[in-house]
Amino acid sequence: MNITSIIFIIVSFLAAPILPGLINKTKALFGGRQGPRVLQLYYDIFKLARKTPTYSKTASALTRIAPVAIAVSTLAALTLVPSFFNNSAIHFTGDIILMAYLLGLGRFFMVTAALDRGSAFEGMGASREVLYSALAEPSFFAGLLIMIHETASLELSEIFSKLSLNFWQENPAILFLILCSWFVILLVENARIPIDDPNTHLELTMIHEVMILDYGAKDLALIEYASALKLWIYSALIVGMVINGEIITSLTMQIAIFTLGMAIVAFVIGTIESITARIKLVFIPKFIVGSGALAIIALILKVAGN
Amino acid sequence: MDLFLSAVVAIFVGGIIALFTGKWRGVSNFFGAFSCFLGTIFALKPIYDVLIANKTLEAITIALPICSASVSLDKISAFFALPIVILGFISAYFAAVTVNPRNEQHPGAYWFFYNLLIAGMLSLVASSNAVLFIMSWEIMSVAAYFLIAHRVEMNTARNAAWQFLVASHIGTTGIFFLFAILASAAGGFQFETFHSSALAEGSAAVIFFLALFGFGVKVGFFPLHIWMPDSYTFAESHVSAVLSGAMSKMGFYGLIRVLTFLPVHAELWGWVLLFGGLITGIYALVIALVKLDLKKVISYSSMENAGIILMAIGTGILANRWNQPLIAFTAFSGALLHIFNHALCKGLLFLCAGSVYFATGTRRQEQMGGIGKSMPVTATAFGIASIAISGLPPFNNFISEFLIFMSGLKAASLSTPKSLLLSAAVLLGLGLIGGLAAALFTRSFGLVFLGTPRTNRRLNTKNIKSDVNFTLIILSAAIIAASIFAPMLISPFAGVVSEIVKPLGITYDPAYIATISAPVKTISLFSLAVILITCIAVFIKSKFLDKNQRSDAPTWDCGFLKGTPRIQYTSSSFSEPANEVFVSVNRLHIRGEKIKELFPAKSSFHTEATDSAEKHLFIPAFNIINKFLIMFRGFQHGKLHLYIFYIAVTLLALLIWKVVY
Numbered sequence: 006m007n008i009t010s011i012i013f014i015i016v017s018f019l020a021a022p023i024l025p026g027l028i029n030k031t032k033a034l035f036g037g038r039q040g041p042r043v044l045q046l047y048y049d050i051f052k053l054a055r056k057t058p059t060y061s062k063t064a065s066a067l068t069r070i071a072p073v074a075i076a077v078s079t080l081a082a083l084t085l086v087p088s089f090f091n092n093s094a095i096h097f098t099g100d101i102i103l104m105a106y107l108l109g110l111g112r113f114f115m116v117t118a119a120l121d122r123g124s125a126f127e128g129m130g131a132s133r134e135v136l137y138s139a140l141a142e143p144s145f146f147a148g149l150l151i152m153i154h155e156t157a158s159l160e161l162s163e164i165f166s167k168l169s170l171n172f173w174q175e176n177p178a179i180l181f182l183i184l185c186s187w188f189v190i191l192l193v194e195n196a197r198i199p200i201d202d203p204n205t206h207l208e209l210t211m212i213h214e215v216m217i218l219d220y221g222a223k224d225l226a227l228i229e230y231a232s233a234l235k236l237w238i239y240s241a242l243i244v245g246m247v248i249n250g251e252i253i254t255s256l257t258m259q260i261a262i263f264t265l266g267m268a269i270v271a272f273v274i275g276t277i278e279s280i281t282a283r284i285k286l287v288f289i290p291k292f293i294v295g296s297g298a299l300a301i302i303a304l305i306l307k308v309a310g311n
Numbered sequence: 312m313d314l315f316l317s318a319v320v321a322i323f324v325g326g327i328i329a330l331f332t333g334k335w336r337g338v339s340n341f342f343g344a345f346s347c348f349l350g351t352i353f354a355l356k357p358i359y360d361v362l363i364a365n366k367t368l369e370a371i372t373i374a375l376p377i378c379s380a381s382v383s384l385d386k387i388s389a390f391f392a393l394p395i396v397i398l399g400f401i402s403a404y405f406a407a408v409t410v411n412p413r414n415e416q417h418p419g420a421y422w423f424f425y426n427l428l429i430a431g432m433l434s435l436v437a438s439s440n441a442v443l444f445i446m447s448w449e450i451m452s453v454a455a456y457f458l459i460a461h462r463v464e465m466n467t468a469r470n471a472a473w474q475f476l477v478a479s480h481i482g483t484t485g486i487f488f489l490f491a492i493l494a495s496a497a498g499g500f501q502f503e504t505f506h507s508s509a510l511a512e513g514s515a516a517v518i519f520f521l522a523l524f525g526f527g528v529k530v531g532f533f534p535l536h537i538w539m540p541d542s543y544t545f546a547e548s549h550v551s552a553v554l555s556g557a558m559s560k561m562g563f564y565g566l567i568r569v570l571t572f573l574p575v576h577a578e579l580w581g582w583v584l585l586f587g588g589l590i591t592g593i594y595a596l597v598i599a600l601v602k603l604d605l606k607k608v609i610s611y612s613s614m615e616n617a618g619i620i621l622m623a624i625g626t627g628i629l630a631n632r633w634n635q636p637l638i639a640f641t642a643f644s645g646a647l648l649h650i651f652n653h654a655l656c657k658g659l660l661f662l663c664a665g666s667v668y669f670a671t672g673t674r675r676q677e678q679m680g681g682i683g684k685s686m687p688v689t690a691t692a693f694g695i696a697s698i699a700i701s702g703l704p705p706f707n708n709f710i711s712e713f714l715i716f717m718s719g720l721k722a723a724s725l726s727t728p729k730s731l732l733l734s735a736a737v738l739l740g741l742g743l744i745g746g747l748a749a750a751l752f753t754r755s756f757g758l759v760f761l762g763t764p765r766t767n768r769r770l771n772t773k774n775i776k777s778d779v780n781f782t783l784i785i786l787s788a789a790i791i792a793a794s795i796f797a798p799m800l801i802s803p804f805a806g807v808v809s810e811i812v813k814p815l816g817i818t819y820d821p822a823y824i825a826t827i828s829a830p831v832k833t834i835s836l837f838s839l840a841v842i843l844i845t846c847i848a849v850f851i852k853s854k855f856l857d858k859n860q861r862s863d864a865p866t867w868d869c870g871f872l873k874g875t876p877r878i879q880y881t882s883s884s885f886s887e888p889a890n891e892v893f894v895s896v897n898r899l900h901i902r903g904e905k906i907k908e909l910f911p912a913k914s915s916f917h918t919e920a921t922d923s924a925e926k927h928l929f930i931p932a933f934n935i936i937n938k939f940l941i942m943f944r945g946f947q948h949g950k951l952h953l954y955i956f957y958i959a960v961t962l963l964a965l966l967i968w969k970v971v972y
Contacts, residue, residue, distance in 0.1 A: 058857060058861075059860065062862065064862065065684055065690075074849075076848075078841060100833075102717070103713070103837065113749055117694070121757070121762065123680065124880075128757075132754075132880065132887065135746070135749060135750035136888045136889045138746055139745075140743075142742035142745060146738040147738070153720055154724065154734075157724040159720050159724070208869060223852070223856055287891070
């Protein structure tokens with residue numbers, strides 16, 4: 006654990022709620038509106054954190070434990086993310102598996118907590134969430150497989166630092182395909198349009214939002230924060246994959262380029278949300294599996310290229 | 312070795328005493344359970360000696376009528392004895408405190424077969440001789456049959472037991488054949504002679520596929536699994552725990568044991584195990600998602616984990632072929648660790664299901680809900696087991712799956728297309744299996760223990776004594792310990808792995824243990840940290856932050872004020888999106904009519920989920936066999952004079968044969 010990784014964790018910890026703000030600003034830009042402030046989520050979180058929670062009569066201890074468990078597992082996953090193109094705080098062979106499954110642990114708590122209130126709606130979101138994330142898992146690993154094959158290393162930070170610019174220049178198609186499939190995973194896991202709409206008002210069409218219907222106050226603040234952090238983690242993965250940090254030597258430059266990259270990811274998400282509509286629920290599995298197929302095509306290209 | 316044998320004998324004799332004292336329930340109960348405790352504790356010492364202290368125990372030879380039977384305990388045997396001992400002990404305790412006091416019929420017979428099963432399995436792993444091996448295998452299978460058929464008044468239990476018996480004997484035919492081939496090549500029944508025998512390339516393949524068939528039946532290799540869900544479901548829960556946690560592992564033991572007899576492992580075998588395991592795992596989960604019976608869900612998850620273990624063994628075989636010892640070592644270690652971890656988890660899940668059944672009197676998830684409030688210990692134990700069995704950190708199954716993942720990741724860094732195919736199968740397959748397993752167990756945990764009760768059924772928690780909870784707590788603690796102390800398991804299990812590959816002439820570098828222990832250590836620390844931080848944070852939150860919380864609000868109901876428990880999401884609605892995706896595999900049969908008119912008449916809706924392998928493969932196959940065999944019915948009239956006529960004809964034919972030749 007070096008000083009860079011500590012700075013990274015602190016920065017991520019503090020700056021994660023900016024990303025949803027940036028996305029909303031982009032959406033407002035497309036809609037010709039002023040939109041909420043970039044820092045709106047901070048205000049929301051602080052407001053919620055001051056309130057006293059109210060629980061449903063049906064809720065058991067799990068409802069009270071789950072927000073904490075979700076936040077802890079997301080934070081634990083953060084320690085494994087490469088910090089500004091450098092080594093992550095904790096890195097070891099196969100660390101990305103632990104990262105993916107820690108996020109899975111957070112999902113487990115989210116889903117079971119949704120079933121804890123005996124609601125008519127929350128189970129709906131839960132049942133969709135578990136299916137979509139199960140289908141997204143293979144395409145995540147397919148993209149990872151190509152990068153491991155190229156770099157012959159098993160540590161996340163090392164994989165990203167060894168992916169030379171040269172490789173992407175020679176294989177733009179592979180880069181594009183992996184990027185597309187990982188971006189779809191980002192959209193799926195973070196409940197963004199076209200998979201899910203964070204602003205929808207109808208319970209029947211929600212996925213992520215419906216699972217937290219019964220949460221309020223401090224619990225909701227924790228969950229909102231953990232969601233922002235999860236979005237941060239996935240965006241950082243995409244930035245780390247595309248930009249080769251090895252050639253940027255000074256830390257300030259790395260931080261600057263990383264920040265720019267994150268902003269671009271947020272902008273792209275915002276753009277996608279502005280120009281596309283949600284796809285029908287029955288098509289979502291096909292959409293996710295299709296994105297996995299892109300990664301598998303990339304894999305075939307890679308093998309053919311050898 | 313003496314101690315191990317006396318453990319087997321103690322368990323067996325205890326069973327016999329329990330059988331003859333069946334009239335006095337307390338006495339029978341005492342002897343049955345106590346001999347199990349005693350025997351399993353005895354057996355621990357030799358297992359410890361072999362596995363951890365690296366001692367070699369002297370083999371013992373017993374004279375039998377046909378040949379001599381010898382027993383010895385090497386590392387592989389000791390490893391596979393471990394789940395038997397752990398689950399044998401815990402389940403005996405569970406049985407002693409729950410089943411027999413309640414059960415009015417034959418406690419003696421019950422204990423007899425239970426002890427026979429445990430003793431049979433222990434002698435199976437210890438036998439180093441084909442004759443004793445097959446005898447123990449049969450004893451184990453027959454004892455299991457009687458345990459499943461114990462609830463003989465239930466039609467379903469009888470059918471399940473019958474299915475089990477048929478399947479298990481079809482499998483045993485394969486085992487008979489494979490040992491026949493091995494013995495004829497080696498000229499003896501001793502296992503050591505098998506090692507040195509010169510086998511033709513072709514016969515090695517035949518032996519492997521016979522082993523896969525014979526032992527595949529026990530582990531639930533697709534499509535040989537169809538007996539499994541019913542048998543595990545209709546047996547008593549603690550029996551299911553032993554069947555799934557220990558007996559199905561005997562299939563892996565047999566397979567691994569036979570692999571050690573074969574001088575070369577062909578690449579094809581690795582591929583068959585890898586993709587067979589992959590199909591087994593995914594198929595099991597897809598079918599489990601349409602099943603609504605709690606114990607069936609857990610049974611199918613056994614099959615899923617068998618798939619994962621087979622994938623790991625296949626990866627190991629392939630990596631050995633490709634001269635990638637580190638990958639092979641990682642995969643085999645992952646397989647063994649997963650066998651051990653799965654035994655703990657599955658034992659706990661079945662015991663939880665058992666205590667839920669005592670309280671509710673049903674296994675149908677659709678009729679449960681909200682049980683967690685009146686049975687907090689069971690709910691917590693089931694929650695821990697669900698996280699573990701879904702392969703999520705911080706628990707032990709994640710660590711073993713991580714090792715298997717790691718072998719796949721390492722294969723990805725090789726440059727051949729074949730290794731990429733292997734790696735894609737492992738990574739993508741395990742990814743999907745993990746995701747679906749999480750879907751399956753969030754469903755069971757959520758719908759059984761959380762929410763509000765779906766029926767007015769009164770919970771009968773009086774039966775759930777603290778003794779029952781004690782078994783659940785012990786197994787939960789074992790899971791947590793196996794997660795935190797996982798690095799300590801690696802080095803004894805590595806000894807088992809090197810024993811498996813020794814006949815191939817491969818020795819693994821001892822430094823590999825450190826190579827794979829390093830990430831496992833980090834993960835264990837992570838597990839500990841995640842568990843501790845969560846506990847502390849929850850404590851702080853509940854103590855200080857939630858002080859003025861209110862818990863009297865209704866659940867959000869969208870303004871519909873007359874909500875009843877029936878508006879809750881049900882088991883089948885939870886898995887509906889997944890079932891729609893996998894409809895071509897699960898063939899969910901839906902009957903009923905859609906409502907069309909404005910004033911609809913009474914209508915009904917019914918879904919039926921059968922195992923496709925059973926419906927589309929085995930039932931047609933057995934029908935064909937039946938049609939063929941029915942031709943011979945004409946010979947069986949039950950008329951005595953006809954039978955005498957048959958005898959006369961046979962004798963005459965023999966006489967002519969003797970005269971002519």
